Amino acid sequence: MDWKKILLIIAVVQMCMLGSAFAENWSEEADVKTALTYVWLVLAGALVFLMHAGFAMLESGFTRQKNTVNILMKNIANIAITGLIFWAVGYAIMFDRSNFFLANADSSTYNLWFFQMVFAATAATIVSGAVAERMKFSAFLLYVVWMGAIIYPIYGHWIWGGGFLSSDTSPIVKLLGVYAHDFAGSGVVHAVGGYAALIGAMLVGPRIGKFVKGEPKAIPGHSIPLAALGAFLLAFGWIGFNAGSTLNALDKNLNLVVVNTMLASFAGATTAILITWIKHKKPDVAFTINGLLAGLVSITAPCGSVDPWAAVVIGAIGGLIMYFGYMFNENRLKIDDPVGAIPVHGYAGTWGVLSVGIFSNGVEKLYAANAPGLLYGGINLFVMQVISVVVNIVWTTAMAYIGFKLIDKLVGLRVDKEAEIKGLDVMEHRTQAYPEFISER
Amino acid sequence: MDWKKILLIIAVVQMCMLGSAFAENWSEEADVKTALTYVWLVLAGALVFLMHAGFAMLESGFTRQKNTVNILMKNIANIAITGLIFWAVGYAIMFDRSNFFLANADSSTYNLWFFQMVFAATAATIVSGAVAERMKFSAFLLYVVWMGAIIYPIYGHWIWGGGFLSSDTSPIVKLLGVYAHDFAGSGVVHAVGGYAALIGAMLVGPRIGKFVKGEPKAIPGHSIPLAALGAFLLAFGWIGFNAGSTLNALDKNLNLVVVNTMLASFAGATTAILITWIKHKKPDVAFTINGLLAGLVSITAPCGSVDPWAAVVIGAIGGLIMYFGYMFNENRLKIDDPVGAIPVHGYAGTWGVLSVGIFSNGVEKLYAANAPGLLYGGINLFVMQVISVVVNIVWTTAMAYIGFKLIDKLVGLRVDKEAEIKGLDVMEHRTQAYPEFISER
Amino acid sequence: MDWKKILLIIAVVQMCMLGSAFAENWSEEADVKTALTYVWLVLAGALVFLMHAGFAMLESGFTRQKNTVNILMKNIANIAITGLIFWAVGYAIMFDRSNFFLANADSSTYNLWFFQMVFAATAATIVSGAVAERMKFSAFLLYVVWMGAIIYPIYGHWIWGGGFLSSDTSPIVKLLGVYAHDFAGSGVVHAVGGYAALIGAMLVGPRIGKFVKGEPKAIPGHSIPLAALGAFLLAFGWIGFNAGSTLNALDKNLNLVVVNTMLASFAGATTAILITWIKHKKPDVAFTINGLLAGLVSITAPCGSVDPWAAVVIGAIGGLIMYFGYMFNENRLKIDDPVGAIPVHGYAGTWGVLSVGIFSNGVEKLYAANAPGLLYGGINLFVMQVISVVVNIVWTTAMAYIGFKLIDKLVGLRVDKEAEIKGLDVMEHRTQAYPEFISER
Amino acid sequence: MKKVEAIIRPEKLEEVKHALEEAGFIGMTVTEVKGRGRQKGIEQQWRGRKYRVDLLPKVKIEMVVKDEDVDRVIDIIIEKARTGSIGDGKIFVSTVEEVIRVRTGEKGEKAI
């Protein structure tokens, strides 16, 4: 979604209404094309909503039992609070300054708000897994507000809301003759979440016992079935995430989007199975799940602009980046990321944005990169994507750093040692994930 | 959905067909508008169907391990049996006396039947959680038949099927000049389920150990991850539940419905986090989940007739009602409701119906209250909503009482003490939820 | 879907595009009817995709904890690898020889590929549960390739791709004057999966301890909640599976399809509750779940061609066939099928195909059997269905036999005794499903 | 000092624990066990196939007490854990030579 696109959508929708946008006649039926798009985006948005169940399950499966209630609470609170923040300010900042608290909204605004709100909540929730098992619940809630009100909508505005990376009047766009393209948000949603997760995990520090004399140690999660269920729910929701991002049910490109999304996720999972089988003698389940997701993250930006074979390549490389990125984080950067959020959403997200500049086939579409990538002889698109990646990383890490530092001052980022050892469930929520006591059976 | 609406839908659909409804030409394609509505309601209905997975997970997570198989069986049996009953008699009683066993049905009847059937099953399943861990499986099945054949379709007929609360020719409608409005069923579905749950829980009595010398004791459920998954699945399905209830894919109001649904659920969850944090020092996960659901239940009636800010208020109040209602039930009424079904579906459901009479903005729409609430200077709508609430409570409690008393005579409501202590799984189903025996590992 | 149908769909879609299929103008919006079908099939396909979460949960719930990671890995790997194989060769073999690697594809091809790919993966995954807890991971992956590249697409071609059972020019079709009809794949998908499962389970042999001196022993699974969740997800996905199979959003028959799908599943579950209550004194949860699924499998072929009452009968008989088939397999054939895949998908699948020849009401529709069954005086359709069943069983068992024998030569089918006793999770994946160790708490 | 090891019905734990507490016996260690005695086990089924779970869930209470307290402890346990039907459990008494409190290193009866 870029500026051009948003304008087009809004124009189309407005044309379908009698009178001005803000005095629309609610007792008339919508035009059938508009209605089709409405229904489609409601359903696609519902699928994205379910991704939050996916995150909740994935993250609790990949962390220890004693912190499970805390992870679940974070996921529920995240969608609730981001939703309210996005209603109050986020949407207005990102798209239209007249829509604070959804003032002046018509039916098409409501439609778009819903679809965009579930995206905003996705960006916010990514951090949850990376700082799991040690960040205070109150600190996390403050971060959620910061993300939903500032970090996400401002960067989102630059790419999707007519900001300097996508506006016709922006000098950089004029210079290069192309827009920064991020179809469904490898950068806007995932990399923003991923680099905020990087900063969060660095500032909160590793879990007790993760690094012993600098050596990373395995701290397995507590339930692979929950993690696998989460992965399936995420992949399911991703169909809505990507295909819905045409924002137009009549855009025939959405079929290609779905095919590319599927192929990249399959390639990511298969690559992870192979690389772990080779490197560690046995196919590893946690990496396979992360590989599937890395494939999905990678294809999120290019899915409307590349051929299926390229989707396979992009997804496979995404799987490799996830694997080596995870190892690099642990071995070199000594970052503790219990669920692998940083390589999956951050590194593979950046790769996804860059891959547009490499593999875009340049075919004219309603909404695609609409310029050739390196492989098709184009340079400018690639340059533009590099710029958007740099902006993405600099902005996100800087703002996340400021946010987490402020929160640290305010309430402290990390639970005390006793709480970490006993578990956040008992200490922060006074309950346990599986609270049945021996005598109760 | 009210009578006027149903007629309109049927008329539209019939006009789209050649010849009479019951001799429709199946080898022709449907008109594109009709087809869009068909597809939309099938998908929205599918989402509602998945709510039954949500109920099953929520209820098993919130109850003890020794009764988990029983809860799951009740949820599966409920949808199966209600479905068959609604096919045989329920639908005909509620909407059209010529459709027993779906006789004389055409494509639009089939479409509506599916969407209504998953609603009927929702009303029936609410009781399951409230009487959990002590009601006989056979008694529950008989109740399901009673609910699906009598309690639900008759009250439903009054509100949605052209009965005395919604028919143009009804004296009360003539007198007040407004219809009772219950968009997607805060009253028809949730309050009916909730008050039947109240009666069921009272008649079957509290679980052994719940009240010790009149003091309520905590009996924690066995798996918070299952409960949280259930909540997410329910919220996901609710998008179909509410947005589908326009019964018309071309009604642009459905976007507002989705926005209000989301905002109310977020407000409900956030309120529950805050109130428990204040009152009990720690944010409580079970109440947070119930708060999310209470927000959803509350907004189900008003979601097509109120502005987004009102949805936030309605959801937040719904969360409070849930919390204080739960406490009141345990502390004063000494009712044992393991999953919180009565405050969530009953009390918040009633609140939802009343809130229409307060917050309805009176904007003319294809299907909304179409009259102003108290805040907009209207009185009659509020009076009508009060009447419908009274009818709802009197009818449901009376019929549930008769039903459960009859069932008690027939097979007995409650398992014996031994079965309750050992668990219904072993005694009623001869198996366990996690049946792996030590030597099997 | 038969040949006639596919041609019709392709023709319609092509007519909606300017110029030739392979030079379509991507920057134009799709025709609204075409767009509606696209959106519908993407969503229906997404629902079918989620069935893979359902299989993963069902199968891990019904097997022992020590093999859970293995089952989950098999389900993830299955969808990933089948997806890639179906992209490379499967789709081309089944539908159009010019589409290897999705070459020459336009938007409608992409749309159909996605919907068909999730079906192919369903056929492949059915075997997973039947050979669970003892087949090598590598052997299973090779089987997946064999299924997705050979067994499934070739049989699928015969029924849905214009092969000898459905082509106008086929001698057998000319002779009988009817096509073999398998609406959504009781035969093409489920029976193919089910009989491949039969051969797989026979060749790999029963688990250690399943038969003691020829006597079958119970080996309970490890989590009923996971199994029940799986069943609900499968039923949810099935709505897309069956209703999507009209391949045309404007086919009004899809409402009947949904109604029949629901009713048959309810009848299957109810029958299983009753038969186990009678035979074993207590309603059995595992059989109830299998009964629900058997009802769904049975109705998958006839759902577009029969009346609702017939759907109830077909589903109920499906439930009985599942129950007695399972008993027969264990008591007589001494086959060990941990999840009941063979009776559910194989036997009930065959029943579904045959039931078309019995209950088809012969009403002319866009896509249905379009010929009367035995009950309506027709003979030829029944004969044709019997033929297709025979071809189905012979082809599948023969090819599965060849495949598994080859794989046995190549890598061996079965893990060694030590691995089976210790569990495949530790031996094949070096991890555990619930890996939290005592000292980690 | 003696170790009193009582294997009782899980549903009786709360009552026994409470009564012991009232009598001043606080320290104890509880383990979930499975046991078999005269009680026959419950028949279960899986897909209609019967199987007997002949090891039933029990709870084991271990208490180390002074020699002179053994009889009172036993009496309390018997009083509270008895239902009169098979499966009520067993109590075993044995000698413990030394008890040490980890926190302080104290030994003998004061460490109990």
Add this chain to the structure above:
Amino acid sequence: MKKVEAIIRPEKLEEVKHALEEAGFIGMTVTEVKGRGRQKGIEQQWRGRKYRVDLLPKVKIEMVVKDEDVDRVIDIIIEKARTGSIGDGKIFVSTVEEVIRVRTGEKGEKAI
């Protein structure tokens, strides 16, 4: 009376239990434990990182029997639980001074 405490492989429980039953030894208490002896533990991995689980799952059988039965019980356990490779387990024997049946209050050998 003696307490025989045997720590064996979980997969052997069924067989040992059955053999003891045949020989007339019904009463027993079984606990899931983790143990370490000469056996080295299994190496596992999580995201490619190895970790050794050096406490392996075992099953502990506790039986209180008459003095004269100790040897037979030990023989049966050894016979059924032995595989010959490291990790087969250990048996410990100690004295129990008193046994009480909760249901009846009976004491001594008749309570076993």
Add this chain to the structure above:
Amino acid sequence: MKKVEAIIRPEKLEEVKHALEEAGFIGMTVTEVKGRGRQKGIEQQWRGRKYRVDLLPKVKIEMVVKDEDVDRVIDIIIEKARTGSIGDGKIFVSTVEEVIRVRTGEKGEKAI
């Protein structure tokens, strides 16, 4: 031979285990237990209703060792398991009359 039974904090297991290993004491059996001593238990809540979990999770280590090793084993456990606050645990020592290695049938001290 003596059985040393130590009930310690779960989070100390790894350290204690490691230290015993260094000192040459490999064989042990570990059980998850719940215990109560002077420590008061944690208050939890469920829908705002408080309840006290007065049995806290502990880990029981059982080691059978030669008589002369008892003191060293105790010292190591105390050193590693002590935090100085209530709930550190207890150690019980009792006599074991016989030890048998299941794999070989060896008896007595060589079987430890």
